[in-house]
Amino acid sequence: MRFDVLKKEAKTGARLGKITVSHGEINTPIFAPVGTAGIVKTLSKEDLVSLGAEMILCNTYHLFLRPGHELIQRMGGLHKFISWDRPILTDSGGFQVFSLGELRKITEEGVIFQSHLDGGQKHFITPETAIEIQEALGADIIMTFDECIPYPSTFDYAKTSMEMTTRWARRCKERYGQRANGKGHDEKPLAFSLQPSALFGIVQGGFFQDLRKISANDIVNIGFDGYAIGGLSVGETKPQMYETIDTVMPYLPEDKPRYLMGVGTPEDLIEGVMRGADMFDCVMPTRHxxxxxxxxxxxxxxxxxxxxxxxxxxxxxxxxxxxxxxxxxxxxxxxxxxxxxxxxxxxxxxxxxxxxxxxxxxxxxxxxxxxxxxxxxxxxxxxxxxxxxxxx
Ligand SMILES: [Zn+2]
Structure with a gap:
């Protein structure tokens, strides 16, 4: 992945840029519509192209449960399966595991949960499997596995969770690195070839600004192709959201894309761009x-x-x-x-x-x-x- 900052606005933190991935170019700032199950609900590919969609987001959690990442891989990967030859970003599944999964049990190793679809069936997702699933799907940009904490959360919970999310991010990076050497999780060569994906890290820490600073610093030190601010648009006030963006932005390197996950309203897009954000996704326009x-x-x-x-x-x-x-x-x-x-x-x-x-x-x-x-x-x-x- 390549990212070029083409212009910085004189009076704000806003910038114009271009992300180049194997399926093409993404002009930034970008808004990616959400294609949860591999389609932006109600629209055809032609609709999306004529609207000018440059990238869509697909949800790893939903595709993992149905039809399954292995099936999609056998069908030639996500781009071929859904007939979309422009860039795709997949989330790690973390957000849905925590918002939709039932009877969750979070451990250092990963998360055990029951699917919201098949009732009793238990699934186990770790940072490593989240990367493996996303690599099997073959999106252009993939995300680290993080815990999305509920709002509001206590300082202690947010701190413990943020520290685990950082350890998970490190494990995602390690697992991701193995693929570059043609190795699978268990050191066997992968049975499939893939387009190279870019891996983005996610800053967490709830609405505790001190935690956000630590998280941003630690995630940037691990080193990723781009950086997301997660855990926004979860019920907080607008001032809390904007304060958090203001806190984190100075820690994020200028030469990497900055992504506000799950954001937001038209106002949030403007406020986010002003503060230096390059990428957005949200179900709001399609769900509304x-x-x-x-x-x-x-x-x-x-x-x-x-x-x-x-x-x-x-x-x-x-x-x-x-x-x-x-x-x-x-x-x-x-x-x-x-x-x-x-x-x-x-x-x-x-x-x-x-x-x-x-x-x-x-x-x-x-x-x-x-x-x-x-x-x-x-x-x-x-x-x-x-x-x-x-x-x-
Ligand atoms: Zn209209």
Whole structure:
């Protein structure tokens, strides 16, 4: 993997860059939509390409449980299996093990958990197997195995967990290094050949700034191709999130990509970029779309709301997406109320277009040294109160 910083904004920490991996180039800042089970829900590959998606994130936990990384490997790896020839990032599975797995038992060695899918079946994931699974999938960027602690957590719990996550990161790096020598975990040559992946380390430590500093320092000392700040967007306040980013950023090397995992809202993207973040992923635009919550230049609207029943306007008059060019709010509301499946795709196209367009505008603002002005304008255009987001 290669990373070039192409430009630093004059008045903020924002930067433009380019990551080059075996499946192509990723311009940064980048937002990666989430394709949990190997697909961005409701969309085709052509939809994603025409929206301009440069990279997608797939979830190791879900693919490990179903259909299994060994099957995907036999099918020629994840890119071939899902027919996506642009870059893919896989998470380590840690976040889902801790949020979805049942009856978890965490030990120094790894985590035993019961799958949320097959009921009683027990699985054991260690830092080493997390790397092996991701290497079998063959993504371009893979992540170390970390513990995502609940929010809020006590200082003692956060400290113990952060220290174990650092030891796990070291084991991931060691296991990852073995593959470069053509060796498997048990020293046998691997039965498959792979594209080289880049390995990113993850900084943890909850919202205790002292712990975040120690974690950042230790993870950077181990040495990775890029660095993520994990454990954000877990229920903390915005000031807590931004303070944590501010704390960690100075520790992360300038010449490596910096990734805010699971972040976030449109506001979080702007605030993250301002603070020097290069990469983002989040289920928000796609999940909101399926709930009828749609991002517009003036705020979030909920298409189920009655005032849209006879509204002939597009979702956002400033949007150039396929959905806004073709359909009215009234029609989309009708489809949503009638539970017509196509509306989920139309909504997803719109919300991802909104996110990609936001990133495009952020990149242009960085290029022209006017990110602060862009940010001011962005907040001015958004309504003070978004419509409530629907969760059903
Ligand atoms: Zn649109």
């Amino acid at each position: 779309a399926r709930n009828g919550s749609l991002f517009t230049s003036e705020g979030i609207i909920n298409i189920k709301n009655a005032p849209y029943t006879e509204d002939p306007e597009p979702l956002d008059k400033n949007c150039g997406c396929y959905t806004c060019r073709n359909y009215s709010r009234a029609y989309l509301r009708h489809l949503f109320m009638a539970k017509e499946m196509s509306v989920l795709r139309f909504n997803t196209i719109h919300n991802l277009y909104y996110y990609f367009n936001l990133i495009k505008n952020i990149r242009e603002a960085i290029k022209e040294d006017r990110l602060l002005e862009f940010r001011k304008e962005f907040y001015k255009n958004r309504r003070e109160n978004d419509e409530p987001v629907s969760n059903n």
